[in-house]
Amino acid sequence: MVTEIFLPAMSPTMEEGTIAKWLVTEGDTVKPGQVIAEIETDKATMELESDDGGVVAKLMVAAGVEGVKVGTPIALIAEVGEDIQPKSSPFKGEGARLNEPLEANLVAAGKEPPLVAHPSPALADHPFQQGASITLREALRDAMAEEMRLDSRVFVMGEEVAEYQGAYKVTQGLLQEFGPARVIDTPITEHGFAGIGVGAAFGGLRPIIEFMTFNFAMQAIDHLINSAAKTNYMSGGQMGCPIVFRGPNGAASRVGAQHSQNYGPWYASVPGLIVIAPYDAADAKGLLKAAIRSPDPVVFLENELLYGKTFEVPEGDVVVPIGKARIMREGSDVTLVSYSIGVALSLEAADKLAAEGISAEVVDLRTLRPLDRDTVLASLKKTNRMVVVEEGWPQCSIASEITALVMEHGFDDLDAPVLRVTNKDVPLPYAKNLETLALVKTDDVIAAVKHVMYR
């Protein structure tokens, strides 16, 4: 019997991977549990074990081929002495690249596998990253690396940021370039290391504190608010706190209620904090650089589902100003206001609406505090209708705040009530169908737009 080995999902958000290295060749005998390959995922390089023993009948994907979809058959293991007849894959047709690796494999068969397991550009070669199409996680890493090269006071501290290379691989390579004095692994102790970070900022350093996710920052929130945000005011301007708290925020994928919350509205309500929630890689990089250079405490909310997405990032030392929203897409009939992953939904909705003859303008807030009221109100003046899209709960949300802003300052420009399109008002469930029901969706945005268009 021939057993197919599929590329497994090795993290909740992994959709594809790269076989960094085959550790066996065709014809080798393997034991159950033997490591046969190293797989580069969106988060780490992991070892793949064979469940069954037998003979490696075929390696179906060459090492180095990127973007192999989860579920793609990558190897065949036969019983000793068996004829090799590959079965048809249950995933056939799903992985668009399925044939490509097979062809690549023919070329590579019997030869030394190409070693392109770590495609990240060498960190220290250029002070600033060249313009390129890179993932959002790489953009965040580049922003930190560039600022650390410029300013020796900048350091990174958090759980698994150094030797593990980042729980979500955002700090990959930083330890190697900057050493353990500036890239510091902490124990699992959010309250304590958040306080140490704030104290270090009072003491003149420029800490970047990574929370593995912002869900865990609830253990530390006293230091973000009472210590970081308020002390400059309480000291009459003597105690600035130049610190960045960053990490993934909002729902990831099937990780349940305790790991899936958007804290944007919480932090955005606090005077003394800057709150940033970027959508794409260019903004993630440019805004993180601005955050690190800011003399004030910054809460920098990333999104795990966007980490692996690829975007164009401009060349050079580009710093995106804090507190300025941007028009992601021009439109004339309705304004969609959003931030972070909500921008992706809004852009998708705008595309679909365009096909139906509705022209939607998409505003990306980028910074939640200070809020760029002018850009929001100017867009409303143009379109006279507004829908706010937010991956988060409805009550006391950023959407609520935008709605209140429009009531107070844009009422005369409104041709319809502002609508909020958000997650459902429930803790995020685990079951796939319930999770899908709970999260904000493009179709919800489209329905809301039609409602305010009276269509």
Place this chain on the structure above:
Amino acid sequence: MAKAATKDVQTTRIAGPDFPKPYKANIDELKEFYRQMLLIRRFEERAGQLYGLGAIGGFCHLYIGQEAVVVGLQSALKKGDSVITGYRDHGHMLSLGIDPKVVMAELTGRAAGISKGKGGSMHMFSSEFGFYGGHGIVGAQVSLGAGLAFAHKYNGNDNVALAYFGDGAANQGQVYETFNMAELWKLPIIFVIENNQYAMGTSVNRASAEDQLFRRGESFRIPGLQINGMDVLEVRGAAETALEWVRAGKGPLLLELKTYRYRGHSMSDPAKYRSKEEVEQIREHSDCIEHCKALLLASGKVTEDDLKALDKQVRAIVVDAAEFAQSTPEPDPLELYTDILKGAY
């Protein structure tokens, strides 16, 4: 009855420095310790009066009784060292040499106050004197203090951080998170537990399973010393030992200073949890200022008249500070919106 301050001394099972000897102060140093302790006491007495008159609002925590702790410790610091504490912070500031006028003006909420009137009694800071607060959340100053120590180590200087907290804060979780990292990273920090016997109204042995607080660092391999906090020379001796240990890069040290506050937790404390006799007992037999006074007189180099002159001088400083604090103007209404952020966005 709660345990009173004691002269019995103990160390932890973790290898640490030898038990400190009382500091051998020369007569000028001893006089200066006396003057500083007296200044704090007179200042606090006046603050209590101003509170009663309504000139000081909100919470006001007086340091009366504990003066030897800050004077003994902070007289041993050097330029560049950092000090951080909780909300009972007036004494810490005065002992660092900060002008009593700007401290008192902060208590009365005036523009000339050290925080421009925006902080109040519990939230005072001085970047000039290396005083990092003045923190209102019990225990927060411990991890913040380790951050200051982290900065000293990161910058490669031999300065240290002194993080004060009370017997109440000693039960907060973040204190132990901080102990762990401070020892793990050998941060230059002295953890100072000012054990004044009561966390608000709860005595140490009603709140602490291990009420010998100098042992609280043992699980983290942090050595601890229990010191009589009512004797400024014993405190200063402990400071010398601790600073030598920490400046040498041996990592953190824990000092438990056994002390006592004569006044309530704050001005609104009904003091139902202890007897008047208990307070009187300590005042009569263990008062740090009376003890220092006796040492000065016993030296034969200082007369009663000298001390009366010193007392007069201190009273004048406090009267001036109180006068200033009540006459200097309140903050300009426009100050409401300043100092929220440093940058412009």
